[in-house]
Amino acid sequence: MSELFVCNAAELVEGGRKLIANGADQIGVLRAGGALHAFLNVCPHQGGPVCEGLVVHKVEEIIDADKTYRGMRFNADVLHIVCPWHGWEFNIATGRCAGDGKLALKRYPVIERDGGIYVAI
Amino acid sequence: MRIRSSDPAYDLHIEGYNTSHHLGNARKQADARGLDDVLIVDVDCHHYETDNFEPILEFIDDPALRHIALNTYKYKGPAAMLYDQPGYQDVGGRVTRYLTRKGEKIEETGGHREVEQTLRWMNALSVDYACLFPTPMLFLGLHPQAEVEVALARAYNRWITEVILPSNPRLRSMLYLPFNDPEATYRTVNEFAGKPGVIGFMVVSTRYKPVYENAYMKTYAFLEEAGLPLSFHASYHWNDQLTSLSNRFITAHAVGFTFFNAVHCANWVVNGLPERFPKLKVIWIESGLAWIPWLMQRLDNDFRMRTSEAPALKRLPSEYMRDMFYTTQPMEMVNNQEALELTFKMINADTQLLYSSDYPHWDMDLPSTIWDLPFLKEQSKRNILGLNAKRVFNLDISNQFPNGVKGG
Numbered sequence: 001m002s003e004l005f006v007c008n009a010a011e012l013v014e015g016g017r018k019l020i021a022n023g024a025d026q027i028g029v030l031r032a033g034g035a036l037h038a039f040l041n042v043c044p045h046q047g048g049p050v051c052e053g054l055v056v057h058k059v060e061e062i063i064d065a066d067k068t069y070r071g072m073r074f075n076a077d078v079l080h081i082v083c084p085w086h087g088w089e090f091n092i093a094t095g096r097c098a099g100d101g102k103l104a105l106k107r108y109p110v111i112e113r114d115g116g117i118y119v120a121i
Numbered sequence: 122m123r124i125r126s127s128d129p130a131y132d133l134h135i136e137g138y139n140t141s142h143h144l145g146n147a148r149k150q151a152d153a154r155g156l157d158d159v160l161i162v163d164v165d166c167h168h169y170e171t172d173n174f175e176p177i178l179e180f181i182d183d184p185a186l187r188h189i190a191l192n193t194y195k196y197k198g199p200a201a202m203l204y205d206q207p208g209y210q211d212v213g214g215r216v217t218r219y220l221t222r223k224g225e226k227i228e229e230t231g232g233h234r235e236v237e238q239t240l241r242w243m244n245a246l247s248v249d250y251a252c253l254f255p256t257p258m259l260f261l262g263l264h265p266q267a268e269v270e271v272a273l274a275r276a277y278n279r280w281i282t283e284v285i286l287p288s289n290p291r292l293r294s295m296l297y298l299p300f301n302d303p304e305a306t307y308r309t310v311n312e313f314a315g316k317p318g319v320i321g322f323m324v325v326s327t328r329y330k331p332v333y334e335n336a337y338m339k340t341y342a343f344l345e346e347a348g349l350p351l352s353f354h355a356s357y358h359w360n361d362q363l364t365s366l367s368n369r370f371i372t373a374h375a376v377g378f379t380f381f382n383a384v385h386c387a388n389w390v391v392n393g394l395p396e397r398f399p400k401l402k403v404i405w406i407e408s409g410l411a412w413i414p415w416l417m418q419r420l421d422n423d424f425r426m427r428t429s430e431a432p433a434l435k436r437l438p439s440e441y442m443r444d445m446f447y448t449t450q451p452m453e454m455v456n457n458q459e460a461l462e463l464t465f466k467m468i469n470a471d472t473q474l475l476y477s478s479d480y481p482h483w484d485m486d487l488p489s490t491i492w493d494l495p496f497l498k499e500q501s502k503r504n505i506l507g508l509n510a511k512r513v514f515n516l517d518i519s520n521q522f523p524n525g526v527k528g529g
């Protein structure tokens with residue numbers, strides 16, 4: 001296992017992201033939900049640049065105790081990253097596809113050490 | 122360009138949007154698969170005629186209507202003439218190119234911006250020839266004023282044949298038919314057939330005009346004689362009474378995009394139009410593929426019980442449907458590949474299926490959706506991606522493939 005330097009830790013604030021090259025591949029590194037995440041910038045759908053997409057909280061329905069619908073809201077505990085080609089959403093914490101849990105992004109371990117951020121490949 | 126998130130910390134800022142960059146991974150796919158050596162004809166892709174709406178409105182013949190259109194456009198934009206509807210194809214900014222595409226910087230190399238932007242995505246996808254269609258005009262079939270559809274159809278058809286198509290031989294179109302007016306429809310095919318880049322004509326399916334009306338027969342006869350395909354391009358309209366039963370765009374789209382094509386196709390077959398126009402090439406566009414086995418089975422089952430209601434038919438309805446052509450997108454690639462494989466068999470995909478991307482719309486399909494299918498032989502992939510279209514449209518591909526193309 002080797003490590004790729006991403007950037008200085010201070011450069012990647014909450015909501016920030018960096019794209020780094022790994023040979024011909026690109027890896028997207030994001031700080032979101034207070035943690036660092038790294039994914040291959042290739043969506044399992046048709047190969048879109050998923051790491052360049054919108055980070056947004058999961059949407060959920062509000063259903064009352066009597067089963068009636070009361071609208072929608074964002075779930076403040078679950079962040080998604082959305083592939084910009086067609087809109088597939090992925091849970092940032094797990095990399096799993098929100099619409100089909102059998103599919104997932106390729107994840108890499110991220111290390112924050114001595115003021116630097118590294119991806120293990 | 123700022124795209125809002127659920128929390129400002131995650132707002133997405135996209136500066137310098139560039140189609141080639143957006144589709145960089147598509148270019149990598151094409152390289153990895155050697156698709157530049159494969160003829161790829163995209164039978165259904167789009168531009169936004171609203172990007173050039175004022176110049177198009179200038180082409181309206183009727184001076185009074187043109188006057189209204191141009192003045193109203195100043196404050197109301199394209200809704201001055203088009204039949205707008207609610208909806209958010211970009212899923213609220215998630216499909217980012219909807220918001221960013223308009224601000225894309227295009228070098229002024231003498232070509233029309235429209236053409237340059239189109240060539241960018243074509244090159245990324247390795248598409249050799251693209252059949253361009255408009256976008257919001259796909260909702261015009263429900264416009265309450267038939268004369269507006271007639272006027273805009275001619276204005277758009279003149280604009281695309283005079284301004285866009287002549288500028289690059291890789292661009293083609295099946296021109297918009299003002300189908301709510303059968304006489305204007307006939308005039309359109311007479312006027313525009315044979316113009317450079319015109320490879321057929323297109324009916325927007327979302328409308329309440331039955332395809333079997335006698336008034337259309339001379340148009341069908343003309344197209345059959347000219348060897349030009351007639352296509353039915355699906356769309357939806359959320360204001361349509363049936364579609365308005367849906368409260369979410371996903372339902373309006375999933376159902377709405379198949380419904381009108383299914384009804385028109387059933388009417389086409391049951392009224393024996395394939396017997397009346399056996400050489401007319403009919404193409405069903407952008408309803409995906411899953412609806413075809415459904416309709417084949419429904420019609421075959423009913424036909425054997427109610428043969429007297431479709432006396433023109435000499436074969437089963439599904440057999441006529443198997444002689445028709447279908448575009449691939451949006452191909453329902455769900456987790457049941459057996460269903461897809463069976464669908465390909467049921468429609469004789471090897472000869473009848475035509476690749477389409479629908480780019481730049483949100484549910485676009487890359488050529489890899491065909492190239493990577495494990496159940497297809499290489500020749501079938503080549504047929505679907507381009508060779509079938511070459512045959513159907515009688516395409517001259519010599520500018521892209523001066524030495525011919527493998528498998529063709």
Ligand code: FES
Pocket residue numbers: 043044045046047048049050083084085086087088
């Ligand atoms: S390629 Fe990512 S959503 Fe389609």
